[in-house]
Amino acid sequence: MQFLKNKGFTNDEIKMIIDKYDSDTINTFLESEDNVVEVIDYLNDFGIIDVPKLMLQRIDIFYIPVSKISELFSHYEKDSIIKALDYDASIFDEMK
Numbered sequence: 623m624q625f626l627k628n629k630g631f632t633n634d635e636i637k638m639i640i641d642k643y644d645s646d647t648i649n650t651f652l653e654s655e656d657n658v659v660e661v662i663d664y665l666n667d668f669g670i671i672d673v674p675k676l677m678l679q680r681i682d683i684f685y686i687p688v689s690k691i692s693e694l695f696s697h698y699e700k701d702s703i704i705k706a707l708d709y710d711a712s713i714f715d716e717m718k
Contacts, residue, residue, distance in 0.1 A: 625655055629662050635674040642678055651681060658684040664691060669704050680711040 623636045640648060651658060661684045665673050677684060694714070695703055
């Protein structure tokens with residue numbers, strides 16, 4: 623999970639993620655490293671600060687291609703998305 627450290631995650635945040643999810647989920651997460659990094663970068667650039675919290679709520683978001691996230695976000699005001707994600711990640715349910 624060095625790539626998460628490289629993205630500014632603390633050891634405690636990484637441990638919480640590992641502890642929360644089962645080994646199959648973590649393995650899928652690791653196999654998706656390139657996409658995970660792209661999503662982290664996109665969310666940070668968008669203005670979402672607490673990416674580790676979001677990852678603890680919904681790790682599946684980090685498997686979604688950035689193009690789909692960008693398309694979803696284009697339907698909403700930027701400030702609304704940031705505020706909504708501060709509470710929960712249910713906006714991503716619209717992608718299913």
